[in-house]
Amino acid sequence: xxxxxxxxxxxxxxxxxxxxxxxxxxxxxxxxxxxxxxxxxxxxxxxxxxxxxxxxxxxxxxxxxxxxxxxxxxxxxxxxxxxxxxxxxxxxxxxxxxxxxxxxxxxxxxxxxxxxxxxxxxxxxxxxxxxxxxxxxxxxxxxxxxxxxxxxxxxxxxxxxxxxxxxxxxxxxxxxxxxxxxxxxxxxxxxxxxxxxxxxxxxxxxxxxxxxxxxxxxxxxxxxxxxxxxxxxxxxxxxxxxxxxx
Amino acid sequence: xxxxxxxxxxxxxxxxxxxxxxxxxxxxxxxxxxxxxxxxxxxxxxxxxxxxxxxxxxxxxxxxxxxxxxxxxxxxxxxxxxxxxxxxxxxxxxxxxxxxxxxxxxxxxxxxxxxxxxxxxxxxxxxxxxxxxxxxxxxxxxxxxxxxxxxxxxxxxxxxxxxxxxxxxxxxxxxxxxxxxxxxxxxxxxxxxxxxxxxxxxxxxxxxxxxxxxxxxxxxxxxxxxxxxxxxxxxxxxxxxxxxxxxxxxxxxxxxxxxxxxxxxxxxxxxxxxxxxxxxxxxxxxxxxxxxxxxxxxxxxxxxxxxxxxxxxxxxxxxxxxxxx
Ligand SMILES: Cc1cc2nc3c(=O)[nH]c(=O)nc-3n(C[C@H](O)[C@H](O)[C@H](O)COP(=O)(O)OP(=O)(O)OC[C@H]3O[C@@H](n4cnc5c(N)ncnc54)[C@H](O)[C@@H]3O)c2cc1C
Ligand SMILES: Nc1ncnc2c1ncn2[C@@H]1O[C@H](COP(=O)(O)O)[C@@H](O)[C@H]1O
Numbered sequence: 001x002x003x004x005x006x007x008x009x010x011x012x013x014x015x016x017x018x019x020x021x022x023x024x025x026x027x028x029x030x031x032x033x034x035x036x037x038x039x040x041x042x043x044x045x046x047x048x049x050x051x052x053x054x055x056x057x058x059x060x061x062x063x064x065x066x067x068x069x070x071x072x073x074x075x076x077x078x079x080x081x082x083x084x085x086x087x088x089x090x091x092x093x094x095x096x097x098x099x100x101x102x103x104x105x106x107x108x109x110x111x112x113x114x115x116x117x118x119x120x121x122x123x124x125x126x127x128x129x130x131x132x133x134x135x136x137x138x139x140x141x142x143x144x145x146x147x148x149x150x151x152x153x154x155x156x157x158x159x160x161x162x163x164x165x166x167x168x169x170x171x172x173x174x175x176x177x178x179x180x181x182x183x184x185x186x187x188x189x190x191x192x193x194x195x196x197x198x199x200x201x202x203x204x205x206x207x208x209x210x211x212x213x214x215x216x217x218x219x220x221x222x223x224x225x226x227x228x229x230x231x232x233x234x235x236x237x238x239x240x241x242x243x244x245x246x
Numbered sequence: 247x248x249x250x251x252x253x254x255x256x257x258x259x260x261x262x263x264x265x266x267x268x269x270x271x272x273x274x275x276x277x278x279x280x281x282x283x284x285x286x287x288x289x290x291x292x293x294x295x296x297x298x299x300x301x302x303x304x305x306x307x308x309x310x311x312x313x314x315x316x317x318x319x320x321x322x323x324x325x326x327x328x329x330x331x332x333x334x335x336x337x338x339x340x341x342x343x344x345x346x347x348x349x350x351x352x353x354x355x356x357x358x359x360x361x362x363x364x365x366x367x368x369x370x371x372x373x374x375x376x377x378x379x380x381x382x383x384x385x386x387x388x389x390x391x392x393x394x395x396x397x398x399x400x401x402x403x404x405x406x407x408x409x410x411x412x413x414x415x416x417x418x419x420x421x422x423x424x425x426x427x428x429x430x431x432x433x434x435x436x437x438x439x440x441x442x443x444x445x446x447x448x449x450x451x452x453x454x455x456x457x458x459x460x461x462x463x464x465x466x467x468x469x470x471x472x473x474x475x476x477x478x479x480x481x482x483x484x485x486x487x488x489x490x491x492x493x494x495x496x497x498x499x500x501x502x503x504x505x506x507x508x509x510x511x512x513x514x515x516x517x518x519x520x521x522x523x524x525x526x527x528x529x530x531x532x533x534x535x536x537x538x539x540x541x542x543x544x545x546x547x548x549x550x551x552x553x554x555x556x557x558x559x560x561x562x563x564x565x566x567x568x569x570x571x
Contacts, residue, residue, distance in 0.1 A: 004385060011383070015328070064506055091359065119522075122363075124364075125363055127351065128350065129352070131356065132351060138319050138352055139432060139503060161439040161515075163317070171431075177496070177501065209359065210394065212389045221545070225547050227549050231554050232562070236563045243529045246508065
């Protein structure tokens with residue numbers, strides 16, 4: 001079985017977000033970049049667990065520049081076997097999905113993992129788009145995945161609960177919380193990762209369908225209205241009369 | 247040209263996000279001077295379907311077919327594309343719900359249409375560019391996207407716009423897609439519904455607790471508050487990690503992102519990753535015994551005090567208020 005795990009690079013969760021060039025560019029100055037948590041903690045770890053049980057081969061996929069090699073090495077240290085980086089700027093979900101879809105046409109995989117969403121652009125798009133481009137089944141927001149031969153059983157988030165579904169390989173799955181427990185790479189993994197192959201491919205011809213024109217930061221709040229703890233009635237009145245939310 | 251809105255019913259009934267989406271679609275159609283079509287693949291009855299017309303749909307396409315009890319984004323997008331072709335739509339609106347998140351990107355790829363997911367506001371059209379705003383960096387900022395493709399798909403974040411009724415006479419048209427059982431490659435084995443009446447992502451009022459509550463036994467008073475106010479309960483990540491509460495209640499950057507009208511945070515410090523999932527709330531109340539807790543900076547109303555003392559008193563006050571109204 002061949003598994004492709006798509007990983008994206010995002011600013012660390014503690015990042016204080018700011019912009020430059022008149023709010024048209026993200027300010028990456030002194031920002032620590034990490035593997036998108038959904039990709040690392042859930043998709044990648046689950047893929048490796050499947051590999052450990054059934055001898056699968058796990059390839060890491062990233063669309064991005066050479067500065068992404070750091071996160072690719074980390075994914076290999078956690079347990080990926082090899083990696084493919086498509087050398088292009090990842091600035092539009094359709095463009096990224098089309099790169100991965102065109103790669104998959106040249107080299108098919110049984111399971112394509114993506115994360116639920118990237119925590120920077122919160123698109124939740126790339127996985128579904130790969131599926132749409134290749135007519136593959138897409139199971140979104142899966143919190144559990146088991147494979148038995150060609151059949152996978154998944155749990156998928158639905159409003160107020162879960163749905164248990166089955167599907168045949170090949171398919172695309174987006175991993176949400178619960179699918180696995182995060183792993184920290186050990187020394188042996190880090191050493192081994194140094195010599196694992198990372199193939200760099202030139203970008204496939206495609207197009208970008210969206211672009212970001214302008215960013216904005218939320219308005220600063222004026223500071224809360226404080227209510228004495230022995231007067232909860234005042235809070236209730238404020239929520240009713242002033243905030244009008246009850 | 248037209249605008250096509252895909253809406254979902256839940257057990258035959260439409261919820262607020264459906265009315266928001268139709269209002270949103272109708273407003274875009276008005277901007278472009280075109281008609282608004284809505285499409286529903288569900289078992290809603292005629293009266294329920296007609297209710298969508300009140301929000302500005304000129305024509306409502308409905309699909310009645312038992313097969314669609316199954317959910318497969320490939321099949322759903324096929325039906326939407328059929329409606330899109332019949333209505334000649336250039337702008338498609340979906341809801342950023344669980345199913346919407348699965349369908350919208352599949353549809354976008356098939357139509358080679360740009361997609362903005364989680365739109366917060368009506369698009370702006372400026373010098374021929376089509377601009378849509380959404381949150382990025384898990385709510386730490388917003389971004390305005392320009393859509394370059396001829397076809398455009400927007401999935402609307404629930405609770406972002408106010409549904410508006412208009413006087414309107416909707417025409418109902420049945421759409422009969424040629425779909426067979428074998429088109430559904432994803433098979434549903436079982437549906438597990440969590441208990442509780444209001445689901446967290448739909449809730450307009452959310453009562454949330456953190457590690458400051460000391461133990462799971464103290465959630466009874468939060469559940470009581472949620473009951474009085476008709477809201478849902480939520481929690482911070484460590485609380486879910488130590489199993490005081492189920493993981494489905496964990497909100498934040500790596501949990502569920504919510505946008506209720508009222509968020510009451512009790513015994514939560516207000517870490518940046520927590521705020522990222524809740525800062526879309528319209529009004530935030532923070533109850534914390536530490537006056538220096540970072541959450542107060544993001545709050546609209548604050549009470550400094552011990553949750554175990556403040557919450558029961560506040561519940562009493564909420565109950566009195568509800569009885570008087
Ligand atoms: C990559 C990453 C992702 C993360 N994602 C998330 C996420 O999605 N969601 C999330 O919530 N966290 C997330 N976190 C964790 C986050 O950083 C914080 O650790 C967490 O939110 C803290 O939870 P807490 O406020 O419940 O607990 P604490 O930080 O322990 O705070 C408890 C608070 O309760 C107050 N308190 C104590 N006793 C009382 C009392 N008797 N009455 C009233 N108040 C009292 C204290 O003053 C304190 O402010 C993430 C962290 C990382 C590194
Ligand atoms: N540049 C990229 N390279 C590889 N995979 C990506 C890239 N961007 C996004 N993905 C994958 O697609 C998922 C969803 O991303 P998004 O649609 O941007 O929210 C991520 O969790 C990744 O698994």
